[in-house]
Each structure stands twice: as structure tokens, then as C-alpha cells.
Amino acid sequence: MEVKNKYVAMKNHIDGAPNESDFSICEELLSVKLQPQASDDVHVLVQNLYISIDPGLINRMKTHSSTHTSIPEASALLPGQAIEGIGVGRVVDSRHPDFKAGDVVWGLLSWGEYCVVKAGVLLQKLDTSFGFPLSYYAGGVLGISGFTAYVGFFKVCKPKKGEKVFVSAACGSVGILVGQYAKMSGCYVVGCAGSKEKVDLLKEKIGFDDAFNYKEENDLSSTLQRYFPEGIDIYFDNVGGEMLEAAVENMNSSGRVAVCGVISEYTDSLRKAKLDMVQLIYKRIRIQGFISLDLMSIYQEFISTTTQYLQTGKIKAIEDISYGVESIPKAFLDIFRGNNIGKKVVRIVEGDHALH
Amino acid sequence: MEVKNKYVAMKNHIDGAPNESDFSICEELLSVKLQPQASDDVHVLVQNLYISIDPGLINRMKTHSSTHTSIPEASALLPGQAIEGIGVGRVVDSRHPDFKAGDVVWGLLSWGEYCVVKAGVLLQKLDTSFGFPLSYYAGGVLGISGFTAYVGFFKVCKPKKGEKVFVSAACGSVGILVGQYAKMSGCYVVGCAGSKEKVDLLKEKIGFDDAFNYKEENDLSSTLQRYFPEGIDIYFDNVGGEMLEAAVENMNSSGRVAVCGVISEYTDSLRKAKLDMVQLIYKRIRIQGFISLDLMSIYQEFISTTTQYLQTGKIKAIEDISYGVESIPKAFLDIFRGNNIGKKVVRIVEGDHALH
Numbered sequence: 285m286e287v288k289n290k291y292v293a294m295k296n297h298i299d300g301a302p303n304e305s306d307f308s309i310c311e312e313l314l315s316v317k318l319q320p321q322a323s324d325d326v327h328v329l330v331q332n333l334y335i336s337i338d339p340g341l342i343n344r345m346k347t348h349s350s351t352h353t354s355i356p357e358a359s360a361l362l363p364g365q366a367i368e369g370i371g372v373g374r375v376v377d378s379r380h381p382d383f384k385a386g387d388v389v390w391g392l393l394s395w396g397e398y399c400v401v402k403a404g405v406l407l408q409k410l411d412t413s414f415g416f417p418l419s420y421y422a423g424g425v426l427g428i429s430g431f432t433a434y435v436g437f438f439k440v441c442k443p444k445k446g447e448k449v450f451v452s453a454a455c456g457s458v459g460i461l462v463g464q465y466a467k468m469s470g471c472y473v474v475g476c477a478g479s480k481e482k483v484d485l486l487k488e489k490i491g492f493d494d495a496f497n498y499k500e501e502n503d504l505s506s507t508l509q510r511y512f513p514e515g516i517d518i519y520f521d522n523v524g525g526e527m528l529e530a531a532v533e534n535m536n537s538s539g540r541v542a543v544c545g546v547i548s549e550y551t552d553s554l555r556k557a558k559l560d561m562v563q564l565i566y567k568r569i570r571i572q573g574f575i576s577l578d579l580m581s582i583y584q585e586f587i588s589t590t591t592q593y594l595q596t597g598k599i600k601a602i603e604d605i606s607y608g609v610e611s612i613p614k615a616f617l618d619i620f621r622g623n624n625i626g627k628k629v630v631r632i633v634e635g636d637h638a639l640h
Numbered sequence: 641m642e643v644k645n646k647y648v649a650m651k652n653h654i655d656g657a658p659n660e661s662d663f664s665i666c667e668e669l670l671s672v673k674l675q676p677q678a679s680d681d682v683h684v685l686v687q688n689l690y691i692s693i694d695p696g697l698i699n700r701m702k703t704h705s706s707t708h709t710s711i712p713e714a715s716a717l718l719p720g721q722a723i724e725g726i727g728v729g730r731v732v733d734s735r736h737p738d739f740k741a742g743d744v745v746w747g748l749l750s751w752g753e754y755c756v757v758k759a760g761v762l763l764q765k766l767d768t769s770f771g772f773p774l775s776y777y778a779g780g781v782l783g784i785s786g787f788t789a790y791v792g793f794f795k796v797c798k799p800k801k802g803e804k805v806f807v808s809a810a811c812g813s814v815g816i817l818v819g820q821y822a823k824m825s826g827c828y829v830v831g832c833a834g835s836k837e838k839v840d841l842l843k844e845k846i847g848f849d850d851a852f853n854y855k856e857e858n859d860l861s862s863t864l865q866r867y868f869p870e871g872i873d874i875y876f877d878n879v880g881g882e883m884l885e886a887a888v889e890n891m892n893s894s895g896r897v898a899v900c901g902v903i904s905e906y907t908d909s910l911r912k913a914k915l916d917m918v919q920l921i922y923k924r925i926r927i928q929g930f931i932s933l934d935l936m937s938i939y940q941e942f943i944s945t946t947t948q949y950l951q952t953g954k955i956k957a958i959e960d961i962s963y964g965v966e967s968i969p970k971a972f973l974d975i976f977r978g979n980n981i982g983k984k985v986v987r988i989v990e991g992d993h994a995l996h
Contacts, residue, residue: 340921343918343922349918349922350916350918350919350922350923351918351922354893354922354923355922358922521917524917528917537710543917543920543921544921545921546917546918546921549917549918550918556914556915556916556917557914557915557917558912558913558914559912559913559915560706560912561877561880561884561899561902561905561912561913561929562699562705562706562707562902562905562906563706563929564899564927564929565696565899565900565901565902565929565930565931566699566705566706566707566710566711566714566929566931567706567710567929568928568929568930568931568934569928569929570926570927570928570929571920571926571927571928572924572925572926572927573917573919573920573921573922573923573924573925573926574921574924575921575922575924578924
């Protein structure tokens with residue numbers, strides 16, 4: 285038996301800002317039974333349920349990028365092929381001993397309705413017994429964004445009670461969780477975002493101590509001085525560029541910068557943070573780039589901790605959901621335009637998520 | 641009894657490249673007996689023997705600098721007053737219980753013949769029993785440069801055997817020792833310097849695996865690719881600017897940058913390293929500014945280790961010595977012009993270093 289698989293592919297490599305015309309919706313026929321394979325090439329056929337929309341994926345779409353050799357999950361994407369993306373799905377057929385039909389899994393799936401995941405590619409079974417929406421595991425609070433916030437804040441920033449924390453893109457999927465982890469750690473946390481609506485959400489619903497709209501500010505260094513009269517101890521960077529420069533200007537001695545993402549630099553290779561290295565030395569600042577997937581050893585710790593926080597209401601999950609494979613390109617572009625609030629996820633299948 | 645104390649002072653704050661006209665040689669009369677003081681303000685009168693010439697001191701000469709509040713040893717210098725500098729001296733008189741006349745000490749002394757060191761300011765007794773020249777302790781291999789190389793390389797870079805190490809300003813007082821520590825750690829080490837003479841010294845006498853003259857290179861990123869076909873694991877940065885950018889371009893995954901000094905940026909506040917933050921993330925690069933004086937807890941470890949290395953000939957001390965207080969301003973300017981080879985030290989007293 286065959287199913288029609290609709291998926292999104294790049295028409296071409298994308299080296300600047302992405303446009304809807306860079307993508308096409310393709311269709312193929314896919315057998316729902318996998319063929320026997322050599323044992324070192326065992327595959328799993330997955331029906332995608334939710335796909336996480338992550339801005340860092342733009343780096344995999346470039347002709348050349350240092351990301352392509354950094355981790356298997358970030359290798360170069362090829363025009364015409366289904367774009368890979370983190371998501372949640374259900375196993376339809378499996379030649380891999382660890383998975384069987386019906387398993388709910390998360391891992392590196394595709395911007396499509398179905399995908400074949402090869403051995404060695406990120407794929408893990410999900411414990412769905414807590415009753416949270418599956419979207420939480422796709423890319424949000426219990427998915428890659430949550431894990432990235434957890435790893436970056438606790439393991440890279442190493443917060444201490446009372447420290448002053450600044451988060452950029454604070455209404456994005458990672459930033460909104462970093463702020464909540466920071467509050468739970470007894471830190472003072474200020475976020476920046478790109479609209480009044482986002483700023484209000486951060487202050488009134490999410491529990492940030494303060495927040496500001498960076499689009500209304502002219503001199504980011506003075507802005508940060510206003511919001512952090514006692515200086516910044518931790519900067520969780522999701523944007524790079526001038527905001528990073530301004531944060532370094534306002535950092536305290538022994539300050540830490542976790543560089544999680546630099547969305548302002550992804551689509552403009554000439555835009556780079558010009559850092560004041562003299563301050564870096566005398567303030568003993570540490571700037572650390574990181575990839576959360578390196579720390580899969582603490583994935584279970586993250587899941588149990590964050591599950592508890594969600595159950596007791598200490599953490600709020602904010603999601604921004606689109607529907608259907610066709611909506612993926614726009615969902616991706618929306619992130620670069622700042623149109624999302626919280627985690628951007630695309631729901632692929634309607635209804636109860638069973639395979640029909 | 642009074643002595644004449646000749647010292648160097650700034651005529652004015654220095655906010656760009658320093659010139660000889662920024663400094664003046666002053667004289668004052670100083671009593672060789674200290675007056676009784678309140679117990680919380682106990683002083684030590686020191687006759688300076690050797691003064692270390694350190695480029696970072698330029699930051700203390702600026703009107704405004706983030707350095708001024710970073711550590712007591714880096715507070716703003718004031719025009720007209722004797723410039724403070726690390727050095728070795730002999731105690732002439734002491735009101736402090738830890739020091740007595742005749743003690744040989746190192747610490748924050750002055751660009752002069754004598755200085756009065758207040759309680760709380762860096763001052764330590766020296767064990768001179770190994771018979772090394774006292775200049776070694778002033779700022780060189782057993783002094784602040786050696787300590788900085790030791791702290792920065794072993795504690796900040798955390799080298800592993802076989803790693804590829806790049807050192808800039810490799811013929812400077814810190815770089816020349818980092819290269820030797822790196823070789824002893826089983827690393828492959830390449831240095832850059834500003835003349836053929838320096839490059840030859842690094843390769844033929846000091847034991848660097850390779851070295852190049854950066855002034856003969858047009859595209860530093862390609863240069864580093866040539867010298868590190870397998871990439872850089874550790875960059876010990878003494879210069880900042882374009883060299884730091886090129887090093888980040890050529891770094892391997894989990895690369896570490898110890899930012900020790902940024903001499904190319906000290907005298908030009910507009911010159912900043914424009915870092916590729918995308919590479920920083922995907923290559924998980926750590927950039928760490930540091931001040932060696934923060935780690936005084938390992939000072940004795942450094943002294944015993946390095947003393948042994950010197951005794952067994954595993955480390956060579958390269959010094960560049962000038963004579964007399966009058967020579968200090970030129971010695972300082974020479975560092976910015978790249979005229980020194982190895983540690984720049986000024987010998988203040990002729991002869992056997994006794995107080996006459």
C-alpha cells in the first residue's frame with residue numbers, strides 16, 4: 285500500500301533573507317511498508333504529527349556554512365529534497381529493533397507528512413503518559429526549545445540566586461522559557477522583544493521582572509543601563525549583533541554570555557557583533573556558543589524537571605500553531621519577521637493523530 | 641634622612657597611541673623612614689630594582705576605561721603622580737608586620753626609584769634562594785607575564801595532548817611562555833610575530849613548531865588555514881582585532897580562546913573584533929577574558945613548577961632590558977611598536993642592588 289506524501293523542499297539554496305518563493309510543496313508516493321535492509325541501514329517510517337519551526341535551520345539552507353559540518357543534525361540541506369526538521373510523529377513501520385508501529389517518537393523528521401528516518405539519526409520514543417499535548421514535545425516546552433533553554437541556562441550560564449539575567453528574543457520559544465527558569469532560580473530577569481503585545485505578555489503573564497520593545501530604543505547600551513542599573517550577570521543571547529555588543533558593555537565582572545542563536549546575523553553574513561575585547565578581559569567575561577544536542581545525557585533530567593514544573597504550574601507553555609504542510613514556509617518566514625509569540629509549531633495531521 | 645626619588649608621571653590622560661611627550665620625569669624628596677601610622681594604613685617603603693613594562697597599563701592611562709573598576713591594581717592613573725607598575729624591589733622601611741627592611745618583594749610598585757606601598761596593595765616577599773636573576777620575578781618568566789601565561793594556558797585553555805595551539809604576539813613576554821608550556825603539554829604550537837628575527841627565534845631557539853610574520857600576510861584567515869590544515873583547538877589571544885576574527889574562522893569544534901590582551905585595540909577604541917557568532921555557536925567556541933591576579937591561589941604552584949622547568953632547561957627566559965627610570969617611557973612605547981623581543985623590563989638600580 286502506498287500513501288501520498290506531501291512535503292516542503294527548497295527550490296534553491298538560500299543565502300540571504302528567505303522568501304516564500306524559495307520553497308515548493310512537493311508530492312511523492314511512499315510505500316507504508318519498509319523493504320528489508322542491511323542491518324547497518326535500518327529505517328523507521330514515521331508519520332509526522334507536529335513539526336518544530338526553528339530559525340537556526342536557515343543555516344542548513346545556505347550554500348556554505350560552518351554549521352554544515354558541526355553535527356549530523358545540521359548538515360547541508362539539498363534543493364528538491366524534503367527539508368529536515370525536529371518534530372513529533374508516530375511510527376508507521378519499523379525495521380529498527382528499538383521502534384515498532386504505533387510508537388510516538390520525537391527526533392529529526394521532515395517538513396512533510398511522512399519521513400523515513402535512518403539509523404543513527406536523532407529519534408527517541410516519547411513517554412506520553414503525562415497527558416500533555418504532543419506539540420509540547422515537538423519543539424516547545426518539552427521539546428528542543430525547552431531543552432535548549434534548560435541546557436543553556438543551567439549548564440552554560442550556571443546561574444546563582446540574585447543574579448541579573450537579560451534575555452533577547454524573550455518571547456521566542458527558547459527565551460520565554462529561559463526567563464521562567466531564571467525566575468525559578470531566584471534571578472532578576474529582563475527580556476526584550478519586538479512589540480508591545482510581546483512585552484506585555486512577558487511582564488503580565490510570564491513573570492519577567494521587566495521587558496522592553498527594542499524597536500522603540502535608539503541606543504541599546506543606554507537602554508540596558510536603564511534596565512540594569514546594577515549591571516548584567518548573565519546574557520542569554522538569541523539575536524547577536526548590536527544587542528550582544530550592548531550587553532557586553534553592560535556586563536558585570538565574571539559575566540557569562542550563552543550564545544544560543546543570532547537570528548539578526550543568520551540572514552546577513554556581514555552583520556557581526558563588534559565586541560569590546562578590552563571589557564571582555566577586564567570584566568572576565570565568558571562567551572560560550574553551545575548546541576543543546578551535545579548534552580543529550582541530561583535529556584531525562586530536563587524532561588522530569590520540566591514536567592514537574594508544568595504540572596505544578598510553575599512554567600507556562602506558549603505556543604503559536606499553524607496547520608498543515610502548506611503552512612510551513614510561511615511559519616518559517618514569520619519567525620524572521622518576528623510574527624510568532626512563543627513556540628512556532630506546525631500541526632501536520634488533523635484529528636486524533638491516528639494513521640488512517 | 642631623605643633621598644631623591646626620580647619617577648615617571650603622565651602629563652595628561654592618554655586616549656590614543658602613547659607618545660614620549662605624554663610622559664615627564666619628575667623628582668621629589670622622600671624620607672627613608674616612614675612615619676607611624678594608624679594600623680589600618682600601614683605602609684612599606686620600597687626601593688625599586690626592576691620594573692615590568694606591560695602594554696595593558698595603557699588602559700589605566702585613559703580618561704575612561706572599563707578597566708578602572710575591574711581590580712584595585714587597574715584603577716585609573718592620575719596625571720602628575722608616579723605611574724604604578726608591577727616590579728621587584730627591596731624594602732627600605734616598613735610599618736607593616738609582614739615586611740622588614742632588606743626583604744626582597746614583588747608587587748605593584750612604581751615607575752620610579754622608590755615607592756610607598758599601602759596595606760592591601762599587591763606585595764609579596766620573594767624567595768630568591770634559586771639564584772635566578774631578580775628580573776625574572778619582576779615581570780618575566782617568574783613574574784606577572786609568566787603567571788599570566790600559566791593561568792591562561794593551563795586554567796583557561798585547559799589543553800589536551802595533541803591539540804593545535806595558536807599564539808599571537810608570540811615573541812612577547814606572555815606569548816613566548818605560552819608556546820613553551822604548550823610544547824611541554826604535547827601540543828602542536830604555531831606563533832605569529834612582527835619580524836623575521838622574531839619568527840626565527842620562535843622556530844629555532846624557543847621550540848615553536850612553526851611561526852609566521854603577520855606583516856607579510858594579506859588574508860589572515862587563509863594564512864591560519866595554511867598553518868593549521870586540521871584547525872585550531874586553542875587560541876591564546878594577545879592582540880584582538882582581525883587576528884581574533886581569523887582564528888575563530890579556523891577554530892575546531894569545542895575550540896577555546898583565552899583573551900589575555902588585545903594590544904591592537906588598546907590604542908584604537910574603534911578597532912574591534914567582528915566575530916562570526918554563527919561559527920561561535922555551531923563550533924561551540926568558548927571565548928574567555930581573564931585576569932591572572934584573580935588566581936593568586938595558584939601562584940605558588942606556578943612558581944614551583946616554572947622554577948623546575950627553568951632549572952632543567954625546559955623553559956627559556958627571553959628578556960629585553962633597559963636601564964634607568966629615564967628609559968621607561970621609551971620602553972613602554974617600544975612595546976606598542978613591536979620593538980621588544982621577550983619580556984621588557986627596566987632595571988632601575990645599577991650594581992648589587994643594595995641601598996646606598
